[in-house]
Every structure is written in C-alpha cells, then in structure tokens.
Amino acid sequence: MIINGKDWRTIWLREDGVSVGVIDQTKLPYEFKTCVLRSSEDAAKAIKYMIVRGAPLIGVTGAYGLMLAIQKDSSDTSIIYAKKHLESTRPTAINLSWALERVSKKVLPLPQTQRRDAAREEAALIAQEDISVCESIGGYGLQILKDISERSSKGTQEPINILTHCNAGWLATVDWGTALAPIYKAHRSGLKVHVWVDETRPRNQGAALTAFELACEGISHTVIVDNAGGYLMQMGKVDAVIVGTDRTTRAGDVCNKIGTYLKALAAKDNSVPFYVALPKSTLDWTLIDGITDIPIEIRSEKEVSNIRGQLIQEDKKKEIVDVSLFPLSSRAFNPAFDVTQSRLITAFITEIGILEPNENSLRRLS
C-alpha cells in the first residue's frame, strides 16, 4: 500500500538476494524507516522488539529468518536451532510456528546444497500467498460492507462506520491487511467508509499504525481511546466491528490483541455485527477452548508505565521521547492478548468466503 505516494510492502528480499528489508514499525507514525535483516538473529530481534508485528507478518518474517539461517549454515542442527529460537520470540501468534514448520518441512528432506534456494522460494511463496489471502479477505469483506451500506437507513450517501482494534492492516501482513483489507477494497470501489480507530493501549498500534495507514490511503478515520467504543455503539455510531486474530481454535475462539473481548461484548450488547478477518494460517486445529488452551503472552510492565511520543514544546526540536506515566511505586501487569469466544462472533471473513463461527464451518479451511 501507499506511504508518501510510493507503493510499499512490509517485508521484501533485497536486491542483493541474500538480505531482507522490513519497515521499522517501532518508529511509526513519526518516522518512516526501513531495516535490513542479515541473519536469523536479526529476524528474531525484529520480531521480539516488534520492529515487525502482526500475526501474518510475524509468520513471513519467521520464514525469511529461517532462510537467513540456512544461508549461513544449511545443516540440520542449524535449521532446528534457528527454528526453535525464532519460535520462542512471540508465543501467541500461531502463524510463526506454522510458517517455520512449513519452511523446515520443505528444506529438511533436501540435500544441504539445495536448501538455500528452496528456503528462499518457500519464504517468497509464503509472502505471496499472504498477499493473495489478504486480497481475498478484502473482497469477501467488501461484500459485507456493501450489504450493510445498502441495508442502512442512512442510505449509501452516508459513510458506514467500522470500528477496529489494534492494527490488522497491511502493516500487520505483507500487503492489504486482514481486518483493514475490506476497508481498502471498499474505499477503492467508491463505497463511503469511516473508521473508528481504537488507540489500543499499551503499545498504541491503533493510533500509531492503523491511523497512519488510513491517513496514507486518504480514508476517513477518527482515533478514540479504547474505553470509547461501547459508548459509540450505544449511540448507534458503529455499523460493524472488524478485527484480526493471532490464533483461532477449531471451535472458533479467537485470540487477538488485549481488549478485543470487551469490544465483542459491547457489539453483542448493542446488536452490532462483529467480524473477525481470519487467514487460514491463524487456525490452530489442536485447540478447542480458547480461554483455557491458548498461551497468553505477558509482556513487560514498562509497556504500561512508559509511552513514546513526540515532544510538544515550542522552540524545541520535535524529538521522539519516552515518558513515564506513573512512578515506580506502582507495579503494572501487561497481558498482550485476550480471547473472544465464538459465541460473540458474527462471522469469519476468510480467504475462501464468509464462514460461521463454528468447527463445522471452519473445517472448510482445512
């Protein structure tokens, strides 16, 4: 998608053919910078420190990370070690282990001399498939948005209001995004949309990334604090909620950014449809009950106590600084995800179409 008038992807094989470029998402929205990953350690760090984030993009970065490891040492030991190391960086998103498994399954049966090229091809294929999947999700989601617009008493001249949580936009994938893909498709097809962007504390991916994406594409949007969504639904100002997912059980329970569950409850309470954009790669067929079975990553309490922003002071350089929001005399606790049970979900928007949130329906993705 577009940044400063130029078309970008979040991750790419660089022209040298041996290193990988990524957009540094920790600097957005104030600075647009890219990083080079030259080793699997670089890739692991990029995931761990959230230079790249978003379940699909984490998966693709993992795949390229394994490729980088194989370039240095194509032995079984090297591959198994790198896979384990990359897998340990973020525990919740299933895409990471899925992509690592896929690359290693592809290369391990091959002679060492062929592993390098095979890994590169497989990583590129995973990236390309991710783009296709997102485009398909966008297409099916667009149909939902068109239906909402047509049924709306406001008429098609008024924008429909979509609320989204965190960033499941193109920055969370290679291109297009999952939850935002239908919005991009809608905007490009001339359907009027307005997006309520949850800021998404503690890391503010909504305010920093989703708002940035939408601004770059010229899509009407408004940032709100995470507390405000319930009020907007009570006031009839939300026509649909669309979010992403980091891991989905076969029963249709969705693990997504912390706070998603609260929006699902409010949507249910106000009869607002609640959609989850679901690439097949986020499905974990081994799990049923999301609340008891999905490991929830607990991140640093500093993400709660400290925040990054641009200094607002006259006559001073507009520096990016970290500030602390409360003193060390108070501790913090920082779970990164919560689980939204299938009973709260209207439907899944997948690459093969709209699916009901139950095991029978999800089987169509297997």
Next chain:
Amino acid sequence: MIINGKDWRTIWLREDGVSVGVIDQTKLPYEFKTCVLRSSEDAAKAIKYMIVRGAPLIGVTGAYGLMLAIQKDSSDTSIIYAKKHLESTRPTAINLSWALERVSKKVLPLPQTQRRDAAREEAALIAQEDISVCESIGGYGLQILKDISERSSKGTQEPINILTHCNAGWLATVDWGTALAPIYKAHRSGLKVHVWVDETRPRNQGAALTAFELACEGISHTVIVDNAGGYLMQMGKVDAVIVGTDRTTRAGDVCNKIGTYLKALAAKDNSVPFYVALPKSTLDWTLIDGITDIPIEIRSEKEVSNIRGQLIQEDKKKEIVDVSLFPLSSRAFNPAFDVTQSRLITAFITEIGILEPNENSLRRLS
C-alpha cells in the same frame, strides 16, 4: 487521607477565612502542589481544567465557588450569574448543580448582609456531609468485601482482588472517596485486598491518581491498561468491581467515566459482582433512561492525541512534558462518560446501606 505521611483533604477553607485551598490534581502523581482559589472564576477554572475533579469534589468546589462570588458581591444578580457560570464548567456530574442549588437556595432568601456567612456555613456543611457520606459508603462496602473474602475458596489469607476504573478515591471527594472508601476501610481493618487499577485513558486518572492514593496508603495494587480487565475476569483474577458514578437516573442507570460500561459487560459475562458506590448527591430524580437522557460531555481531542508524563532520559532533568501520540493528520473524538444500565449492576453501595439497582430501592435515598 495520607500524602507523604501527612493527613490531607482535597479542599479546605484557608486560615484567612476568605480563600479556598485545593490540591492541584493536574500535577499528580509527579508533583504534589496546592492552589489557592480567591474568586468564583478561580473555582470555575479549577473545575474546568480539572485541577479538581470527581463528581463529589466538583460539587463541593462549586459550593465554595459560590461562596467566593458572594464574598465579592452578595447581590441576587451576582449569585445567579456565578451559579450559571460555575454550572457550565462540566455538564455531566449532577453534584455540581445540586450543590450550587443548595447554596443559592440557602442564601437568596436572606438579607445581603447575612449571605456571606450563610454561604460559608453551607459550603462547609456540604464538605462535611461529603466526608460522612463517604465514610458510611466505606463501612457498608467493607461488609461486602468481608463477605466476599469469607465466601472465597482461596481463604481469608489470600487478598481479594478488586478492579476499579478511573478515580473514585478520596481525591474525587473531600476525603475517603466513594469506590475506594470500602478498600481503605478494609485495609485499615486488616482485610487483605489487592486493587487492579484501570489506567483510564484518556486522562489516566487511574494510573495518576488512584495508584498514587493507594501507594500513599500502602495498599497493594497493580496498574493495568483499560483493555486488560476482561482478560483478568476471564482468568478468575477479579473478585469484584467497584466504581463511582457522576450521575445516576432514578431507574438506576449510572453515568461514569468512559469505559465503565465495558467493564460492567465483562463483569456480567464472567459472573463477577459489579458495585457502584453511590452518594445520594449523584442521583438525578428527573431522569429515567441513562442512555437517552444524560448529556455526555465531549472533551478536547487533544486529550486523546497528547499525553503528559515524566521524561525518561539519562542525564536529563526529569521534566514533566506533554508528548503527542499521533500526527495531526488523524482526528480524534473524546466522549468523557458512558452509561451503564441498571441491568448490569449488582448493587449500589450508598450512605444508607446496600441498595438494589432499581427505582423502588433507590427511593429510600429520597
């Protein structure tokens, strides 16, 4: 309550007998400063810019503001003008108009020469009554917490976990607080409590004020982002939610800080009892349906886009600065309150005891 080992109230008549002292709550938790109010304009500004905040304290500040106006000019015109001006500062909390009405009703029938003393007495009485009301709420709430602790399978040796939103502590009142009064009473009576403190975006009154209050009193607490409460309830880590209210309809619908509604939904969904600490002064007998009838204050979008904190930079002065969280290319929307309908409330903790959330029961307060 205690700050730095000394007992404080949030508002007091100063020794000169003609000016009013308040704690400047915009500087907490990093700086403890007090302000002097010498005119009703000072009082109006203190309310408007949230130097004082919290429905009960806003009411008391309004009463003292009217006293300050009468000290300068005790004519009917002056009183009516000051009342109107003070009332316009914050539209949602009912306590403000309630307290202003009470003082003006007291003084307007009197000859001008007696109005000054009468206003001072009435304001002091309102402040004193607020303290008594909060203490009573604390006492009744303590009984609830004791019952929870005794019924708990964890036994009384494990702390009970209370989640609270925003600041309905003593800083929101004259002393003791509403939602936090039961927690202070519990702590002083030796009952083990731990408080989950919602940071409460956009103004972070939880992280800045509630955490500060609890730290000063030595009460175990943990700050969480507003998104995290649902997860904690799913995990069984919340034994009760207690919040305050800015305005309550006679049907028992509660208007409180934005985001309260989302926590009430999560509490209901996880069978966690949801209590509202309700001083009689927040009841608006003229209203029934909270969602359609209560005016919701929309505050500046800068409260969403900008945040205040202490610079974290080595070798630099630990300045308090404002930073912006996203560029001006994105707009924000900032409703300050939402409505939690009575169907989501377990009970009201009031100064006359525990009341069911319905009109019949609330009538006992009239």
